[in-house]
Amino acid sequence: MSQWIYFFDLCGTAVFALSGALAAGKHRMDPFGVIVLASVTAIGGGSIRDALLGTTPVFWITNHNYIIVILATVLACLVLVRKPHKLPQMTLPVADAFGLALFTVIGAEKALLLGHSGMIAVVMGLITGVGGGIIRDLLCRQVPMVLRTEIYATASIIGGICYTLSLLSGMDSMTSMFLAMLSTLIIRLSAIRWHLSLPAFDLKTKRH
Amino acid sequence: MSQWIYFFDLCGTAVFALSGALAAGKHRMDPFGVIVLASVTAIGGGSIRDALLGTTPVFWITNHNYIIVILATVLACLVLVRKPHKLPQMTLPVADAFGLALFTVIGAEKALLLGHSGMIAVVMGLITGVGGGIIRDLLCRQVPMVLRTEIYATASIIGGICYTLSLLSGMDSMTSMFLAMLSTLIIRLSAIRWHLSLPAFDLKTKRH
Amino acid sequence: MSQWIYFFDLCGTAVFALSGALAAGKHRMDPFGVIVLASVTAIGGGSIRDALLGTTPVFWITNHNYIIVILATVLACLVLVRKPHKLPQMTLPVADAFGLALFTVIGAEKALLLGHSGMIAVVMGLITGVGGGIIRDLLCRQVPMVLRTEIYATASIIGGICYTLSLLSGMDSMTSMFLAMLSTLIIRLSAIRWHLSLPAFDLKTKRH
Numbered sequence: 001m002s003q004w005i006y007f008f009d010l011c012g013t014a015v016f017a018l019s020g021a022l023a024a025g026k027h028r029m030d031p032f033g034v035i036v037l038a039s040v041t042a043i044g045g046g047s048i049r050d051a052l053l054g055t056t057p058v059f060w061i062t063n064h065n066y067i068i069v070i071l072a073t074v075l076a077c078l079v080l081v082r083k084p085h086k087l088p089q090m091t092l093p094v095a096d097a098f099g100l101a102l103f104t105v106i107g108a109e110k111a112l113l114l115g116h117s118g119m120i121a122v123v124m125g126l127i128t129g130v131g132g133g134i135i136r137d138l139l140c141r142q143v144p145m146v147l148r149t150e151i152y153a154t155a156s157i158i159g160g161i162c163y164t165l166s167l168l169s170g171m172d173s174m175t176s177m178f179l180a181m182l183s184t185l186i187i188r189l190s191a192i193r194w195h196l197s198l199p200a201f202d203l204k205t206k207r208h
Numbered sequence: 209m210s211q212w213i214y215f216f217d218l219c220g221t222a223v224f225a226l227s228g229a230l231a232a233g234k235h236r237m238d239p240f241g242v243i244v245l246a247s248v249t250a251i252g253g254g255s256i257r258d259a260l261l262g263t264t265p266v267f268w269i270t271n272h273n274y275i276i277v278i279l280a281t282v283l284a285c286l287v288l289v290r291k292p293h294k295l296p297q298m299t300l301p302v303a304d305a306f307g308l309a310l311f312t313v314i315g316a317e318k319a320l321l322l323g324h325s326g327m328i329a330v331v332m333g334l335i336t337g338v339g340g341g342i343i344r345d346l347l348c349r350q351v352p353m354v355l356r357t358e359i360y361a362t363a364s365i366i367g368g369i370c371y372t373l374s375l376l377s378g379m380d381s382m383t384s385m386f387l388a389m390l391s392t393l394i395i396r397l398s399a400i401r402w403h404l405s406l407p408a409f410d411l412k413t414k415r416h
Numbered sequence: 417m418s419q420w421i422y423f424f425d426l427c428g429t430a431v432f433a434l435s436g437a438l439a440a441g442k443h444r445m446d447p448f449g450v451i452v453l454a455s456v457t458a459i460g461g462g463s464i465r466d467a468l469l470g471t472t473p474v475f476w477i478t479n480h481n482y483i484i485v486i487l488a489t490v491l492a493c494l495v496l497v498r499k500p501h502k503l504p505q506m507t508l509p510v511a512d513a514f515g516l517a518l519f520t521v522i523g524a525e526k527a528l529l530l531g532h533s534g535m536i537a538v539v540m541g542l543i544t545g546v547g548g549g550i551i552r553d554l555l556c557r558q559v560p561m562v563l564r565t566e567i568y569a570t571a572s573i574i575g576g577i578c579y580t581l582s583l584l585s586g587m588d589s590m591t592s593m594f595l596a597m598l599s600t601l602i603i604r605l606s607a608i609r610w611h612l613s614l615p616a617f618d619l620k621t622k623r624h
Contacts, residue, residue: 051264052255052258052259052264052265052266052269053265054265054266056264116265116269117272119272119275120269123275130244138347141349143349144347146241146347147235147241147245147348148237148241150238151238151240153240153243154238154240154241157240197238198238198239198240199239200236200237200238201229201233201237201238201285201286202233202236203230203234
């Protein structure tokens with residue numbers, strides 16, 4: 001079972017590295033800049049989680065496979081993705097959604113394994129899921145996705161709650177994981193597809 | 209006595225959560241986005257402080273009351289603050305000033321309790337006081353308050369020095385705290401009220 | 417030998433503090449704001465490195481000399497640098513290049529001392545070298561240097577690889593250090609001088 005978590009973790013690393021590399025390509029960065037942006041996107045959230053939890057050295061220092069996955073993803077991206085107009089417009093948001101779903105579960109799982117409460121598990125899932133993307137967007141001077149009215153943090157929080165509740169209700173770890181990932185993914189992809197959004201908290205000065 | 213510190217800490221958490229929620233409202237974020245921004249503003253500075261000091265897991269992981277205070281503040285804010293034009297223009301800066309004063313003392317106190325020097329106490333007060341606000345402003349793509357010529361970091365540093373010196377001169381902890389908070393608050397509120405600023409270090413290319 | 421590392425570390429701290437102070441001057445910040453920006457630039461990268469490695473409290477908490485060097489640099493900068501038009505245009509990038517070279521080696525050295533692999537050493541050199549500058553640029557709302565096509569992260573990565581390979585090939589620590597610093601410095605200064613850049617990974621939508 002824990003092998004599956006590890007496999008999902010590496011998959012999430014790859015898709016977030018891809019999302020970072022694609023963002024780098026939109027800003028015309030050089031290959032090493034692409035590596036930097038892909039890396040902070042892929043391991044930024046987990047690093048913040050580990051630093052806050054105190055499980056240092058953080059995960060990618062003790063296990064080189066994360067960096068190797070990132071380097072391989074960037075290399076593949078640099079070689080294969082050279083025709084921008086052939087790249088579907090939705091590639092980046094969809095890759096990001098998969099990463100969000102995978103990392104939310106990984107983060108919540110880690111907090112629970114360390115004996116923390118369900119509430120902290122949800123928060124750690126959120127930090128792992130959205131942390132890397134926030135750093136990527138900050139570095140690219142984009143409005144962080146989490147700031148927009150699109151359902152983003154929401155998808156991660158609901159996924160985390162779903163995972164914690166499933167475990168509490170006696171489901172086995174594997175089913176809980178798939179359920180949580182699926183719910184995050186469905187919510188986020190629906191939001192992308194139909195431009196769904198929750199009602200905004202709006203304090204903007206009205207023009208009248 | 210330490211109960212007072214704890215009470216102040218929760219108060220500071222509430223006012224900074226409010227300042228984060230109000231900033232979120234100005235950017236038309238959805239409710240979960242509001243929670244995220246309120247949280248990083250309220251516990252961002254303290255989290256950086258704890259990660260640097262190595263007192264991990266950071267404070268809000270081992271004590272759920274901080275997250276509960278943030279959620280309650282956000283909920284109250286979402287329900288009560290719906291008429292932007294009825295909200296005084298100065299609400300955000302003033303809430304921020306109170307948070308700055310409270311967190312400066314909390315941060316300095318924590319460093320001293322761990323046996324660090326007065327200089328480190330002042331720095332930790334500053335990090336706790338301005339850290340959350342800097343992350344909030346970065347995420348909202350605002351120029352961080354600390355970057356502007358208004359007296360901001362200055363108020364925190366003077367408050368921290370005031371606290372450390374008061375303790376060293378033999379005052380009891382409670383008096384030192386109130387003195388430090390009061391000085392930070394007076395300096396910051398005066399700066400807001402009368403647009404005070406220290407002479408800027410100006411290297412801008414002159415037009416002549 | 418380790419005294420030399422310490423000396424280089426303080427030099428790197430001074431030049432990065434200078435680069436932060438100069439950036440602050442371009443944004444017309446007040447003296448305490450200058451201290452804050454100089455500090456995060458000088459010790460930001462190393463703090464992230466230590467937090468990730470788990471060697472907390474981070475280096476500048478247990479050794480006050482770093483903060484003293486920063487304060488002295490800022491004071492000197494505030495007193496001496498008052499004529500912007502007399503300041504050569506390249507001062508900031510060149511100071512930054514020296515800091516990059518010094519901190520890359522310091523970071524890699526620290527990782528190796530802790531028993532981590534050469535790959536982690538290169539990454540830690542990169543984080544130490546570019547971390548502070550990225551925070552500085554984020555706070556100043558500049559496009560981080562690392563994002564531009566100029567050779568920046570590249571210089572640090574090559575310096576780190578050069579250091580690790582030199583040590584592995586049996587060179588003594590001192591020679592490896594100088595070699596690594598020199599290679600980083602030459603690459604970065606050449607890039608500044610002749611506007612060199614690697615071919616960009618370009619996914620920008622073509623206008624055609």
